[in-house]
Amino acid sequence: MSAPVLVAGVGVISAIGNNVAESLDALESGRAGMGDMHWLDSIHRNRIPVAEVNLSNDQLSSLTGLDSTITRTALLSMVAAREAIEDAGLINIPRLRTGFISANTVGGMDKSEDFFGDFLPDHAKGKLRDIIHHECGSPTELVADQLGIRDYITTISTACSSSANAIFFGARLIRHNMLDAVIAGGADALTRFTLNGFNTLMILDNEYCKPFDENRKGLNLGEGAGYVVLVSEQVAARLKKKTYCTLSGFSNANDAYHQTASSPEGTGSFLAMKGALAESGLQPADIDYINLHGTGTQNNDISEGTAIRILFDPDYPKMSSTKSFTGHTLGASGGIEAVFSVLALEHGIIYPNLRLLTPMKELPFVPETKFLKNLKLKHVLSNSFGFGGNCTSLIFSKY
Amino acid sequence: MDKLMADLKRQIIAQLNLKDLKPEDIGDDQPLFVEGLGLDSIDALELIVLLQQEYKIKLSNADEGPKVFQSVRSMAEYITAHQAQKK
Amino acid sequence: MQQKIYIRSSENISPQKTFGVESLPSEVVEYVGDRLKCIEPDYNKLIDPKLIRRMSRIIKMGVAAATVCLQKAGIDTPGAIITGTAYGCLEDTEVFLKKMIENREEMLTPTAFIQSTHNTVGAQIALMLKCHQYNNTFVHKGFSFESALLDAILLLEENKMTNVLAGGVDEITDTSHAILTRLGLYKQEQISNRHLLSSGSKGTTAGEGAIFFTLTNQVSENNEAQLNSIQTFYKPGNVSEIEKQIQSFLKENAVDMSRIDLIITGMNGDIKGDEIYNQLNNSLLKNKSQIQYKHLCGEYPTAAAFALWLAGRIIKHQTIPEWFEKNNAHQQPINRVLIYNHYKGTHHSLFLLSAC
Numbered sequence: 001m002s003a004p005v006l007v008a009g010v011g012v013i014s015a016i017g018n019n020v021a022e023s024l025d026a027l028e029s030g031r032a033g034m035g036d037m038h039w040l041d042s043i044h045r046n047r048i049p050v051a052e053v054n055l056s057n058d059q060l061s062s063l064t065g066l067d068s069t070i071t072r073t074a075l076l077s078m079v080a081a082r083e084a085i086e087d088a089g090l091i092n093i094p095r096l097r098t099g100f101i102s103a104n105t106v107g108g109m110d111k112s113e114d115f116f117g118d119f120l121p122d123h124a125k126g127k128l129r130d131i132i133h134h135e136c137g138s139p140t141e142l143v144a145d146q147l148g149i150r151d152y153i154t155t156i157s158t159a160c161s162s163s164a165n166a167i168f169f170g171a172r173l174i175r176h177n178m179l180d181a182v183i184a185g186g187a188d189a190l191t192r193f194t195l196n197g198f199n200t201l202m203i204l205d206n207e208y209c210k211p212f213d214e215n216r217k218g219l220n221l222g223e224g225a226g227y228v229v230l231v232s233e234q235v236a237a238r239l240k241k242k243t244y245c246t247l248s249g250f251s252n253a254n255d256a257y258h259q260t261a262s263s264p265e266g267t268g269s270f271l272a273m274k275g276a277l278a279e280s281g282l283q284p285a286d287i288d289y290i291n292l293h294g295t296g297t298q299n300n301d302i303s304e305g306t307a308i309r310i311l312f313d314p315d316y317p318k319m320s321s322t323k324s325f326t327g328h329t330l331g332a333s334g335g336i337e338a339v340f341s342v343l344a345l346e347h348g349i350i351y352p353n354l355r356l357l358t359p360m361k362e363l364p365f366v367p368e369t370k371f372l373k374n375l376k377l378k379h380v381l382s383n384s385f386g387f388g389g390n391c392t393s394l395i396f397s398k399y
Numbered sequence: 400m401d402k403l404m405a406d407l408k409r410q411i412i413a414q415l416n417l418k419d420l421k422p423e424d425i426g427d428d429q430p431l432f433v434e435g436l437g438l439d440s441i442d443a444l445e446l447i448v449l450l451q452q453e454y455k456i457k458l459s460n461a462d463e464g465p466k467v468f469q470s471v472r473s474m475a476e477y478i479t480a481h482q483a484q485k486k
Numbered sequence: 487m488q489q490k491i492y493i494r495s496s497e498n499i500s501p502q503k504t505f506g507v508e509s510l511p512s513e514v515v516e517y518v519g520d521r522l523k524c525i526e527p528d529y530n531k532l533i534d535p536k537l538i539r540r541m542s543r544i545i546k547m548g549v550a551a552a553t554v555c556l557q558k559a560g561i562d563t564p565g566a567i568i569t570g571t572a573y574g575c576l577e578d579t580e581v582f583l584k585k586m587i588e589n590r591e592e593m594l595t596p597t598a599f600i601q602s603t604h605n606t607v608g609a610q611i612a613l614m615l616k617c618h619q620y621n622n623t624f625v626h627k628g629f630s631f632e633s634a635l636l637d638a639i640l641l642l643e644e645n646k647m648t649n650v651l652a653g654g655v656d657e658i659t660d661t662s663h664a665i666l667t668r669l670g671l672y673k674q675e676q677i678s679n680r681h682l683l684s685s686g687s688k689g690t691t692a693g694e695g696a697i698f699f700t701l702t703n704q705v706s707e708n709n710e711a712q713l714n715s716i717q718t719f720y721k722p723g724n725v726s727e728i729e730k731q732i733q734s735f736l737k738e739n740a741v742d743m744s745r746i747d748l749i750i751t752g753m754n755g756d757i758k759g760d761e762i763y764n765q766l767n768n769s770l771l772k773n774k775s776q777i778q779y780k781h782l783c784g785e786y787p788t789a790a791a792f793a794l795w796l797a798g799r800i801i802k803h804q805t806i807p808e809w810f811e812k813n814n815a816h817q818q819p820i821n822r823v824l825i826y827n828h829y830k831g832t833h834h835s836l837f838l839l840s841a842c
Contacts, residue, residue: 131665153629155626158608193586196591200596253619253620256612256616388606
């Protein structure tokens with residue numbers, strides 16, 4: 001059960017770019033995506049910075065061919081999923097058993113919260129078209145239907161590790177020879193529900209976030225989507241383009257400490273990283289770059305940092321949190337960061353951890369603060385740790 | 400002060416859904432967090448909103464929490480001090 | 487499947503008296519109207535009181551069913567915890583949304599928000615058991631439970647663990663019921679669930695449930711049944727395609743329809759949706775011994791878990807209660823059971839079970 005699973009295509013959309021090329025440009029230029037709230041209508045506008053995608057629903061609709069009145073989650077999902085499929089050149093290969101494993105945390109909540117405003121005072125009110133795609137499974141199906149994927153579709157929701165788990169599950173479906181190609185990843189749109197929810201937890205920074213900085217104050221919420229196309233070796237051989245890399249390791253563990261806080265020792269994080277290494281047959285010293293979960297909250301960064309210290313001491317790979325660029329895209333973060341990890345391997349680059357001025361006292365390592373290139377990277381680890389203790393780590397390796 | 404503490408006990412029970420407790424079960428100086436009542440960080444956030452809603456006092460920094468919410472008495476003292484300041 | 491997978495234990499909180507019973511309930515609980523509500527146990531006996539205070543109904547249901555399911559199997563820490571839920575934690579979602587709207591986004595409290603995330607049931611189970619193992623939650627409409635089950639099967643086949651806890655949970659709240667009513671899902675007339683499946687009118691009745699299974703790849707005389715195979719298919723074009731799917735499913739499992747002793751189907755009383763089953767009853771499923779279950783648990787996205795629970799119990803105890811109105815006499819012994827369910831005509835699933 002260890003046949004290679006290859007990454008044949010990538011697609012991404014976030015506050016820093018509407019596709020891979022724009023994202024790479026922003027990452028190299030140090031151009032973060034945080035700013036004032038533009039699309040979301042909330043009382044917190046002008047109080048809390050967010051990282052919104054720079055396209056309206058109408059613009060996303062024109063780009064995707066999906067209706068502009070549907071949930072933004074589906075619109076974002078479609079952009080990235082299609083980019084990944086086109087990148088892989090899958091369209092030209094007939095009769096592949098194809099799956100779509102997508103993840104999100106908000107589903108169609110951006111529309112539902114509008115519906116509820118009318119529905120609550122009068123149950124006969126509220127536009128049904130705003131509530132009909134409330135379920136998490138709906139954005140997945142809206143996209144799968146448009147893409148014509150029917151063989152296997154499902155949706156995962158495990159908070160911030162959602163799309164990493166989708167990629168993990170997709171890879172296993174290929175290894176078990178149930179599917180030939182899987183488009184896996186996730187999407188999430190900004191909603192008042194999540195913005196206010198995170199605000200009640202007092203873990204939002206009212207300035208631009210500083211992951212792994214001693215004086216970090218919290219996270220910035222973002223939105224977007226990221227997908228990888230996973231294929232078996234047999235399918236890879238039939239594709240015109242060379243594949244990027246393999247998904248060589250993956251692991252899912254639970255912190256089982258608290259509903260929202262991570263354990264001080266980072267048990268779940270440690271187990272997820274260790275498990276991914278074991279799966280890939282690698283040692284900690286083999287990892288060239290860690291794309292940190294790095295949300296910028298007091299709790300996550302010390303927890304993740306401690307787990308890294310325990311696992312990697314004394315040889316620490318280079319690492320950075322790209323959430324310093326994209327914000328925390330919740331259900332999309334695992335997917336978006338998987339794409340960034342694949343691109344890091346492909347181009348021999350490492351992204352900077354922005355706004356890190358004062359290293360954390362407790363940690364014997366410091367994330368990279370400059371963009372690095374012309375590197376020979378062989379293995380990249382991507383972390384996604386979420387509420388409910390759901391921790392997942394993925395390892396991408398040069399093939 | 401006694402009335403404030405009695406009110407606080409009722410409000411804490413309601414806000415945190417401590418259905419099995421009665422106000423008289425909570426000691427004035429009993430630790431609220433970790434030991435004693437065994438409340439956690441989520442409860443602290445709930446209590447921050449309680450202070451705002453019932454007493455119009457805003458805890459700007461969650462770090463102040465552990466000290467303020469140490470016991471019912473420390474909460475009452477904090478409220479009294481801040482209400483005096485406002486006047 | 488490469489390995490043999492068994493149902494070691496199961497537990498079911500449903501609108502019937504299913505919780506804690508050794509085999510099957512001795513009677514049917516009747517409901518009149520368009521909503522079946524779960525009969526819930528005393529949670530104080532099952533869940534740490536310190537944790538209960540934050541748990542909404544669906545979380546208590548899920549945690550209780552999972553806890554007892556594991557106890558029955560004599561397992562302290564499962565190899566993995568996998569949950570399927572289409573709607574997630576509706577009550578908490580509604581509470582937070584309502585407050586957010588009423589208070590215009592000010593003075594909100596975190597508890598309802600953190601409990602509203604779809605992975606809360608799975609996370610709470612892990613928290614209670616201090617279980618650091620694999621933990622996943624599937625949230626895909628009428629495939630939520632089936633996906634969870636598939637993930638569990640794959641883990642066992644990968645030999646990474648010897649047992650996995652997998653379940654399906656969904657609730658119906660006043661709000662969701664009102665919305666789904668507006669979407670035309672339910673019966674307009676007052677009808678008893680006993681007569682649901684012969685109602686001949688539009689709509690079904692709302693249901694809910696929390697049903698968990700311990701799956702294992704280890705042989706044991708305590709196992710309920712063998713889970714031979716599961717399959718899902720999405721938006722088939724017509725009944726002919728459904729027939730082909732069923733036939734190829736059986737062929738892949740080297741089983742002929744003649745060797746299936748009992749069929750369980752997901753008829754739900756909606757005249758339009760049940761048309762598929764009626765057509766199959768005149769073709770592939772003709773003359774087969776068949777029972778239904780949605781008049782017992784109602785219709786909801788993870789209702790197939792009820793069918794799986796039913797099949798496991800029937801195989802284990804080799805009995806079908808008298809109160810099941812069967813089409814055709816059933817074979818004895820009941821060695822092979824086929825479950826076919828569809829959700830809204832778009833999400834179709836097949837399960838094959840056999841005696842150990």
